[in-house]
Amino acid sequence: xxxxxxxxxxxxxxxxxxxxxxxxxxxxxxxxxxxxxxxxxxxxxxxxxxxxxxxxxxxxxxxxxxxxxxxxxxxxxxxxxxxxxxxxxxxxxxxxxxxxxxxxxxxxxxxxxxxxxxxxxxxxxxxxxxxxxxxxxxxxxxxxxxxxxxxxxxxxxxxxxxxxxxxxxxxxxxxxxxxxxxxxxxxxxxxxxxxxxxxxxxxxxxxxxx
Numbered sequence: 001x002x003x004x005x006x007x008x009x010x011x012x013x014x015x016x017x018x019x020x021x022x023x024x025x026x027x028x029x030x031x032x033x034x035x036x037x038x039x040x041x042x043x044x045x046x047x048x049x050x051x052x053x054x055x056x057x058x059x060x061x062x063x064x065x066x067x068x069x070x071x072x073x074x075x076x077x078x079x080x081x082x083x084x085x086x087x088x089x090x091x092x093x094x095x096x097x098x099x100x101x102x103x104x105x106x107x108x109x110x111x112x113x114x115x116x117x118x119x120x121x122x123x124x125x126x127x128x129x130x131x132x133x134x135x136x137x138x139x140x141x142x143x144x145x146x147x148x149x150x151x152x153x154x155x156x157x158x159x160x161x162x163x164x165x166x167x168x169x170x171x172x173x174x175x176x177x178x179x180x181x182x183x184x185x186x187x188x189x190x191x192x193x194x195x196x197x198x199x200x201x202x203x204x205x206x207x208x209x210x
Contacts (some may be wrong), residue, residue: 001045003045003059005043013034014033015043016064017031019031020057021057022057023126024032025045025046026045027043027045028041028044028045028064034103045059047075049078049079051079052080053079055076057074058072058076061073068210083116085115085199087113088113096165098181106156109152111153113151114149116148119146120176121142121177122172124172124176125139125171126139126168133155134154135155135156136151137153138192138194140192141189141190166167
């Protein structure tokens with residue numbers, strides 16, 4: 001956010017802001033600035049919420065050497081939290097996946113984390129629609145509360161094609177798992193990349209492979 005001041009006078013004036021006492025708000029740049037006559041200056045204020053709630057505070061400032069010119073501005077910001085977010089995407093982006101140029105018939109991959117910030121387990125499922133060139137591993141799975149899981153996406157195309165800012169949806173639902181009868185655990189991790197190894201006799205193997 002910005003606070004824009006104008007010097008309506010005929011001489012230069014220095015605006016001086018008081019120290020911000022709320023950890024969620026901060027100055028980006030200088031707190032003081034000399035403004036020439038009939039000109040403007042913008043002060044940038046950053047907002048970094050610590051919780052999903054509204055924050056308010058009054059910011060005071062005055063004109064240097066003029067005790068009669070004191071003002072205050074009400075700063076208002078509201079933080080919100082998304083239950084499921086992505087971290088570690090290429091190029092430091094938040095909700096965009098950039099894979100870059102790829103040779104035809106040669107696969108290229110990228111990895112990132114899917115994070116459950118909520119208090120309940122969720123089930124996620126990737127839905128790339130008709131964009132069959134994209135494959136996600138895992139493509140479906142469960143994610144415990146306050147946990148993360150690595151996702152790898154592969155891109156491979158048999159022809160020259162260009163995708164720019166398309167939607168690759170990650171559908172999420174809250175789930176409640178039953179208590180594991182064997183271990184008593186309330187949550188058991190699962191996704192479609194996990195394998196179960198079972199020892200079988202040669203005769204059983206032949207029946208399975210028929």
